[in-house]
Amino acid sequence: MSEIPNDMYYTRTHEWVRLEDDGTVTVGISDHAQELLGDIVFVELPEVDSEYAAEDACCVVESVKAASDIYMPITGEVVDTNQALVEEPDLINSSPYDDGWIFKIRPADDEDIGQLMDASTYEAEIADE
Amino acid sequence: MLIFEHTSPGRKNIAQSPVVESEINDIPAELRRKTSAPLPELSELQVVRHYTSLSQKNFSIDTHFYPLGSCTMKYNPRACNSLAMLPGFLSRHPLAPEKFSQGFMSCMYELQEMLCEVTGMSGFSLTPMAGAQGEFAGVAMMRAYHDANNDTERKEILVPDAAHGTNPATATMCGYTVKEIPTLANGDVDIDALKQSVGPQTAGLMLTNPSTLGVFERNIEEIARTIHEAGGLLYYDGANLNAILGKIRPGDMGFDVIHSNLHKTFSTPHGGGGPGSGAIGVSKRLKPFMPLPVVAKENDNYRWLTEDDCPQSIGRLSAFMGNAGVLLRAYVYMRLLGKEGMQRVGEFATLNANYMMAQLKNKGFEIAIPDRRASHEFIVTLKKQAKELNVTAMDFAKRLLDLGYHAPTTYFPLLIPECLLIEPTETESREALDGFIDALLQIQSESENDSAFVKGAPYTMPVKRLDEVRAAKQLDLSWVNQSS
Numbered sequence: 225m226s227e228i229p230n231d232m233y234y235t236r237t238h239e240w241v242r243l244e245d246d247g248t249v250t251v252g253i254s255d256h257a258q259e260l261l262g263d264i265v266f267v268e269l270p271e272v273d274s275e276y277a278a279e280d281a282c283c284v285v286e287s288v289k290a291a292s293d294i295y296m297p298i299t300g301e302v303v304d305t306n307q308a309l310v311e312e313p314d315l316i317n318s319s320p321y322d323d324g325w326i327f328k329i330r331p332a333d334d335e336d337i338g339q340l341m342d343a344s345t346y347e348a349e350i351a352d353e
Numbered sequence: 354m355l356i357f358e359h360t361s362p363g364r365k366n367i368a369q370s371p372v373v374e375s376e377i378n379d380i381p382a383e384l385r386r387k388t389s390a391p392l393p394e395l396s397e398l399q400v401v402r403h404y405t406s407l408s409q410k411n412f413s414i415d416t417h418f419y420p421l422g423s424c425t426m427k428y429n430p431r432a433c434n435s436l437a438m439l440p441g442f443l444s445r446h447p448l449a450p451e452k453f454s455q456g457f458m459s460c461m462y463e464l465q466e467m468l469c470e471v472t473g474m475s476g477f478s479l480t481p482m483a484g485a486q487g488e489f490a491g492v493a494m495m496r497a498y499h500d501a502n503n504d505t506e507r508k509e510i511l512v513p514d515a516a517h518g519t520n521p522a523t524a525t526m527c528g529y530t531v532k533e534i535p536t537l538a539n540g541d542v543d544i545d546a547l548k549q550s551v552g553p554q555t556a557g558l559m560l561t562n563p564s565t566l567g568v569f570e571r572n573i574e575e576i577a578r579t580i581h582e583a584g585g586l587l588y589y590d591g592a593n594l595n596a597i598l599g600k601i602r603p604g605d606m607g608f609d610v611i612h613s614n615l616h617k618t619f620s621t622p623h624g625g626g627g628p629g630s631g632a633i634g635v636s637k638r639l640k641p642f643m644p645l646p647v648v649a650k651e652n653d654n655y656r657w658l659t660e661d662d663c664p665q666s667i668g669r670l671s672a673f674m675g676n677a678g679v680l681l682r683a684y685v686y687m688r689l690l691g692k693e694g695m696q697r698v699g700e701f702a703t704l705n706a707n708y709m710m711a712q713l714k715n716k717g718f719e720i721a722i723p724d725r726r727a728s729h730e731f732i733v734t735l736k737k738q739a740k741e742l743n744v745t746a747m748d749f750a751k752r753l754l755d756l757g758y759h760a761p762t763t764y765f766p767l768l769i770p771e772c773l774l775i776e777p778t779e780t781e782s783r784e785a786l787d788g789f790i791d792a793l794l795q796i797q798s799e800s801e802n803d804s805a806f807v808k809g810a811p812y813t814m815p816v817k818r819l820d821e822v823r824a825a826k827q828l829d830l831s832w833v834n835q836s837s
Contacts, residue, residue, distance in 0.1 A: 263821065289764040
């Protein structure tokens with residue numbers, strides 16, 4: 225069974241979203257998603273300062289099985305990206321919720337994050353996959 | 354082992370060596386090499402053994418059942434090969450004048466006509482060198498059509514999420530943005546989502562039918578109507594044409610442009626990168642935009658159409674007209690089969706796939722879309738085996754190699770977890786299909802009794818389990834001669 229921490233939100237497309245103390249939001253992919261993808265070999269990070277609407281494809285992770293888009297969970301502006309993934313994309317496999325974070329955004333609307341799934345809803349969502 | 358590694362200084366292949374050293378007079382002294390080239394030095398017998406042993410490592414249709422879904426790895430009749438290699442065809446220079454090429458050109462003209470007939474399109478251009486180039490040409494024609502109508506605000510191509518990766522790649526190459534349309538659990542395109550996505554920004558929809566999920570798109574007429582009413586065009590990806598060959602025609606379904614992988618459906622050994630052919634067919638309104646050259650027939654004479662005849666053509670895709678040898682094989686294949694034979698291709702490809710699907714279902718394998726009839730291919734999902742036995746689709750695929758079967762397509766389409774996409778094709782016997790089913794059952798029982806054994810496969814191949822992460826991240830194909 226994959227790990228689904230309680231202190232974050234989730235999307236149908238398997239991104240996790242964590243609200244930080246400074247009001248920014250960190251985004252990565254769930255443990256379940258990295259299991260499905262298999263060994264990740266390349267991450268194309270979004271550009272800092274670029275703005276995306278919710279559900280826009282904003283970056284790509286490539287595994288030995290497939291290349292998959294990562295979607296913007298909520299509308300906002302990218303403020304930071306995890307440069308460690310350039311050399312070690314497999315951090316997403318070994319530590320999906322910590323060292324394997326992908327990018328941080330400043331949300332256009334602080335309320336948006338509440339619209340996403342909580343851990344138990346996400347768990348039910350992926351139960352029959 | 355590379356042939357360079359067999360080298361032994363001074364050893365010669367006498368039969369191939371020049372008898373008389375020719376004088377080199379016209380190359381300036383400073384441009385001549387001072388040392389001899391670092392070529393391998395071997396005897397004739399060593400060379401023969403080296404390449405024969407490499408050829409024996411091949412996994413091919415000539416040696417093994419090869420049910421690679423979405424690729425149509427079927428047997429290509431030897432007659433197609435030998436007739437395409439007749440001296441008159443082989444020695445024809447691509448720049449030979451038309452009056453000396455009438456025989457070849459008549460074959461190409463008839464091939465264009467036969468392809469129009471079997472797909473229901475009004476024109477065909479044979480020039481694309483491969484499926485990807487055919488797709489590119491197809492979408493470039495869609496763009497040229499909209500541009501010619503001053504309809505330049507159409508920036509979006511719709512692609513179902515079950516599509517081949519080449520479809521969104523092609524749309525992007527042609528300057529469009531891609532909008533993904535979801536697929537329903539029954540395999541059909543989500544028509545409500547399609548209706549919400551379509552609009553004045555829609556340049557067209559790219560669709561594979563039957564889809565990569567191995568089922569026929571039942572709402573194709575409604576889809577065509579929706580796209581056409583919005584002013585968009587409908588593109589047919591011909592990857593799965595084998596399933597419907599001679600039975601129904603993309604043109605009748607409302608498609609405006611199609612590419613057909615002649616190397617898949619029409620008899621050229623493929624895999625390993627070519628040569629291929631991605632011939633493209635068009636509806637009447639796209640005909641002026643076809644890439645050149647195209648063969649025309651005038652008073653029993655054949656001639657190449659040029660830019661003067663077709664000023665709106667999207668242009669040329671290669672120096673000459675596609676891969677002539679592949680086109681000739683397709684021509685011979687279609688002539689040998691005839692119209693009735695073409696129908697049997699579609700029927701037997703479908704029958705074989707449905708036989709295997711039913712057998713595997715009866716024996717406990719989970720079918721991805723169990724309620725639908727398969728087209729020419731179907732999907733087994735091994736997610737239960739992955740969860741309960743920790744044996745994945747990849748493990749099954751590797752173990753199949755030990756048992757003498759090329760693995761089916763794995764992990765595609767991406768919508769189905771732990772999947773095997775199996776396409777037996779019409780050319781396999783029932784015994785071959787049963788053998789493959791038995792092999793899957795054997796692996797299932799091995800997985801239940803000793804999953805570690807299955808996870809260690811293959812055991813009989815020249816290379817064992819590969820480090821796929823290293824292969825993707827640190828691929829190094831260079832070889833350096835240490836001794837020089």
